[in-house]
Amino acid sequence: MWVFPNGSLDSKSFPGLITDYGILGLASTLRRLRKIDLSGYPFSIFRNGTGIPSIDVCFEDSVAYARGLCELDLSNSFVSDELLCLVAEARLPLHKLVLSRCFCFTFDGIYFLLSKYQSLTYLDLEGADFLNDESMIELTKFLGNLTFINLSLCSKLTNSTFFNLKRNCPLLSIINMGRTNLGVEEFPTEIVVNPRVKSLYFAWNNSLNDECIKMAANVCPNLEALDVTYFSGITEEGILAILKSCLQIRCLQISRCEGVKNLEIDF
Numbered sequence: 001m002w003v004f005p006n007g008s009l010d011s012k013s014f015p016g017l018i019t020d021y022g023i024l025g026l027a028s029t030l031r032r033l034r035k036i037d038l039s040g041y042p043f044s045i046f047r048n049g050t051g052i053p054s055i056d057v058c059f060e061d062s063v064a065y066a067r068g069l070c071e072l073d074l075s076n077s078f079v080s081d082e083l084l085c086l087v088a089e090a091r092l093p094l095h096k097l098v099l100s101r102c103f104c105f106t107f108d109g110i111y112f113l114l115s116k117y118q119s120l121t122y123l124d125l126e127g128a129d130f131l132n133d134e135s136m137i138e139l140t141k142f143l144g145n146l147t148f149i150n151l152s153l154c155s156k157l158t159n160s161t162f163f164n165l166k167r168n169c170p171l172l173s174i175i176n177m178g179r180t181n182l183g184v185e186e187f188p189t190e191i192v193v194n195p196r197v198k199s200l201y202f203a204w205n206n207s208l209n210d211e212c213i214k215m216a217a218n219v220c221p222n223l224e225a226l227d228v229t230y231f232s233g234i235t236e237e238g239i240l241a242i243l244k245s246c247l248q249i250r251c252l253q254i255s256r257c258e259g260v261k262n263l264e265i266d267f
Helices: 020-029 057-063 081-090 107-116 133-142 159-168 210-219 236-245
Strands: 008-010 035-037 071-073 096-098 122-124 148-150 174-176 199-201 225-227 251-253
Touching (some): 133 159, 210 236
8 A cells, every 4th residue: 555645545556454453543543644546446344245445443543533534535445334324424625425335324424514514616426326316415515615426326206306506516527327226207397508507417317318418508608518328318419509509518438329410510
């Protein structure tokens, strides 16, 4: 394991086995530690024989020592509500939190944590399938400083969450809602334009159609990147509407869009 000059701890550079006791020892010694990345690392302790890393009590204790920690990545791990509450109560200078494809935590745990870290700018909750539109309304109360959010694989989220994010998170620049349930619900009556949004990732949302894409283009006029791969309901009409509304667009991913047969651009 290497500790780099910028105060980060990266397990990927260490060829041996990392245990929770090792993390505790380092965290208690390195008072200037600012970043811990444990994503996908094969810990020595596994839960239920599944081969998915668990977060042991020793690691929980180490959080109390890392007073300068501002980035935490626990991707692909078992993360309990108790751990999230401990991180919340530690009052770290956290601005980046990654819980991508984590297991065991619930809405109560993430709600409590986010209520304590309203200065977060980067949040990754990919695969948190307990989230729905109603719960996201509650969470966005704390996300006013976000510039990046990943909600891909949260299959219960619909158009409502997208527009809620744009309304309550005015600093958002990148929104990833791939493989959700976009396109299912009607558009809200009150639409808020957000010129700060630069990138939208909507891949694998089979319910989306031309009208949804047109609306997204209208409310994100400064869009620079859009991923709508694997869309069956989008046609040339929707793609042309995006290009006409979003004049700054630089990257448009439309592979496997079966409805796009012959795209002619002539502005």
